[in-house]
Amino acid sequence: MSELAERFGTPLYVYDLDAVARQRDALFSALPEGFELFYAVKANPHPDIGRVLSAGGCRAEISSTGELQAAIAGGFSPAECLYTGPGKTDAELEAALAAGVRMFSAESLDDLRHIGAAARRHGTVARCLLRVNTASAAASTGIRMMGRPSQFGIDSETLPDLMPALASVPGTRLVGAHFFTMSNAESEDALLAEYLHVVTTAAELGMPLEFLDIGGGFAAPYATGGEPARYEKLRTELEAMLDLHLPGWRAGSPRLACESGRYLVASCGRLLARVVNVKRSRGRTFVILDAGINVLGGLSGLGRLLPVAVRLDGEGATEVATLVGPLCTPGDTLGRDVQVPHLEPGDLVTVPNVGAYGPTASLLSFLGRPAPVEVAVRQGEIQSVTRLEYRRVEVA
Structure with missing residues (x-):
C-alpha cells in the first residue's frame, strides 16, 4: 500500500480483484443451487470489478444508462441485465432497449405502460417483473425498503384490483415479481425472516411466476474494520421454505434470483x-x-x-x-x-x-x-x- x-x-483507492472473486464464490455457495445473482452496479461500476463478477456468472442490476454502459464495459450482456428504478425516462428506455435490454422491473402501472410504449416503438416485447411493496415487513433492522409508503414498488394490497390492467399492457409480458425488502440485515436470522416473508407473499400473489427476484440484504461493513457476514444455514433454510411455498422451484418454475452490491465488493x-x-x-x-x-x-x-x-x-x-x-x-x-x-x-x-x-x-x-x-x-x-x-x- x-x-x-x-x-x-x-x-x-485500491481494489483487490481476488477479494471480489472470493465474495462472489462465497455468496453463490451460500445460496441454493440454481439461484441467479444480480450485481447492483451502483455499488461500484468499475469495469475490472464487473469483469470478475460477469465472468463468474453474475448478471447486472442497473438503473440508468450510465450503469448500462458500465455493465457492458464490465462484460455483462445487456440481454441479461435487469433494469430497475422508479423514474425511467423515455430517453433511457430507448437507449436500454436499443442496446438489447429486455428485462425490466416495473414500479407502478404507469411505469409498466411507459416500458411497454418504448418496447412497442422498438418492435419488441419487454419481459417485466412487478416490484412489490408489501404491506408489512418481517424485521426492523437494516434499511427498510418495503412495508411503508414508498416510491418503490406496487403496494401489495392494490395488486388484486390492478392485475387485469397490469396483465394487459401492450408491449409487455409479466414474467414474475421483484422484491427488495432491506439492505444490510443485522443477522442471518433477520435475513431469513425477510426471505420467508417474501416467499410466502410471492406464493399468494395470484400471478404467473416464471421469475422471482427475492432481493438482497447481505451484510458487510462499510468504511470500518471487520469481515462480511457468513451465511451458514441460508442454503438449507431457504430451500426448505421454497419447497413448502413454491415447490416447483427445483424444476425451474420459478427461476430464482438474489441481488447484492456491497456484500460482493465492499x-x-x-x-x-x-x-x-x-x-x-x-x-x-x-x-x-x-x-x-x-x-x-x-x-x-x-x-x-x-x-x-x-x-x-x-x-x-x-x-x-x-x-x-x-x-x-x-x-x-x-x-x-x-x-x-x-x-x-x-x-x-x-x-x-x-x-x-x-x-x-x-x-x-x-x-x-x-x-x-x-x-x-x-x-x-x-x-x-x-x-x-x-x-x-x-x-x-
Missing part, C-alpha cells in the same frame, strides 16, 4: 489518504486528511454518516480524534470522536471496506478537486490505473 501511495499519490477496496494537518481546538483533536466527502461521501450523502476505522502501518498510541477532509465546509467530516493511532502530518492512513459506495457515490465535483486514482490489482499485479473525469461540454 505504501508503494502504491508513493507511486500514484493520494487519495488512492471488502475488496481500501482508501489510502495522507494526513495534511493535526489541529487541536478547544480540547478536541482534528485530523485533517487529503480525502474528504468528495472522495468517501457515499453513504454520508444518503444521510448515513458512519465512523470510519483508520489503520496506520506500524505501532502507535491511540487517541480520540475527529477525521475531516480538506473541503471548505464543516460537513466534510468522515468520523467523529473515533480511536486512531497517534498521527502526524505526512502519515499514510488506510480506510478498509470501501470497495462499495466509494468515488461514484461521493461529491466528486464539489470544489473542483480531482477524483482519486483507482488501482485494480490481482495476484499482486496491477491490472489498471484510472481516474474519473468530469468535463463541461457544449449541448446543442
Whole structure:
C-alpha cells in the first residue's frame, strides 16, 4: 500500500480483484443451487470489478444508462441485465432497449405502460417483473425498503384490483415479481425472516411466476474494520421454505434470483489518504486528511454518516480524534470522536471496506478537486490505473 501511495499519490483507492472473486464464490455457495445473482452496479461500476463478477456468472442490476454502459464495459450482456428504478425516462428506455435490454422491473402501472410504449416503438416485447411493496415487513433492522409508503414498488394490497390492467399492457409480458425488502440485515436470522416473508407473499400473489427476484440484504461493513457476514444455514433454510411455498422451484418454475452490491465488493477496496494537518481546538483533536466527502461521501450523502476505522502501518498510541477532509465546509467530516493511532502530518492512513459506495457515490465535483486514482490489482499485479473525469461540454 505504501508503494502504491508513493507511486500514484493520494487519495488512492485500491481494489483487490481476488477479494471480489472470493465474495462472489462465497455468496453463490451460500445460496441454493440454481439461484441467479444480480450485481447492483451502483455499488461500484468499475469495469475490472464487473469483469470478475460477469465472468463468474453474475448478471447486472442497473438503473440508468450510465450503469448500462458500465455493465457492458464490465462484460455483462445487456440481454441479461435487469433494469430497475422508479423514474425511467423515455430517453433511457430507448437507449436500454436499443442496446438489447429486455428485462425490466416495473414500479407502478404507469411505469409498466411507459416500458411497454418504448418496447412497442422498438418492435419488441419487454419481459417485466412487478416490484412489490408489501404491506408489512418481517424485521426492523437494516434499511427498510418495503412495508411503508414508498416510491418503490406496487403496494401489495392494490395488486388484486390492478392485475387485469397490469396483465394487459401492450408491449409487455409479466414474467414474475421483484422484491427488495432491506439492505444490510443485522443477522442471518433477520435475513431469513425477510426471505420467508417474501416467499410466502410471492406464493399468494395470484400471478404467473416464471421469475422471482427475492432481493438482497447481505451484510458487510462499510468504511470500518471487520469481515462480511457468513451465511451458514441460508442454503438449507431457504430451500426448505421454497419447497413448502413454491415447490416447483427445483424444476425451474420459478427461476430464482438474489441481488447484492456491497456484500460482493465492499471488502475488496481500501482508501489510502495522507494526513495534511493535526489541529487541536478547544480540547478536541482534528485530523485533517487529503480525502474528504468528495472522495468517501457515499453513504454520508444518503444521510448515513458512519465512523470510519483508520489503520496506520506500524505501532502507535491511540487517541480520540475527529477525521475531516480538506473541503471548505464543516460537513466534510468522515468520523467523529473515533480511536486512531497517534498521527502526524505526512502519515499514510488506510480506510478498509470501501470497495462499495466509494468515488461514484461521493461529491466528486464539489470544489473542483480531482477524483482519486483507482488501482485494480490481482495476484499482486496491477491490472489498471484510472481516474474519473468530469468535463463541461457544449449541448446543442
